[in-house]
Amino acid sequence: xxxxxxxxxxxxxxxxxxxxxxxxxxxxxxxxxxxxxxxxxxxxxxxxxxxxxxxxxxxxxxxxxxxxxxxxxxxxxxxxxxxxxxxxxxxxxxxxxxxxxxxxx
Numbered sequence: 001x002x003x004x005x006x007x008x009x010x011x012x013x014x015x016x017x018x019x020x021x022x023x024x025x026x027x028x029x030x031x032x033x034x035x036x037x038x039x040x041x042x043x044x045x046x047x048x049x050x051x052x053x054x055x056x057x058x059x060x061x062x063x064x065x066x067x068x069x070x071x072x073x074x075x076x077x078x079x080x081x082x083x084x085x086x087x088x089x090x091x092x093x094x095x096x097x098x099x100x101x102x103x104x105x
């Protein structure tokens with residue numbers, strides 16, 4: 001499944017209706033965000049049982065503030081409605097796969 005755009009309008013419903021949601025908070029001006037984007041996209045295609053969403057912090061400032069995003073990229077993982085992971089910094093593909101394995105278990 002490809003990534004989807006997460007906004008303040010669809011965040012709550014997306015989290016409520018899905019077991020695991022990975023959210024990439026990013027910005028177009030951020031080089032590490034642009035490097036992590038294809039890694040996140042590739043993982044989304046490999047894990048169709050999870051929702052992969054992206055939040056452009058410049059387009060959704062309210063949502064970035066609500067989620068207390070201090071730096072980009074920040075990856076947040078929500079499992080059964082609870083945040084189980086939130087960390088700033090771009091992950092390598094292998095590290096993202098390890099995280100997905102842990103939260104999917």
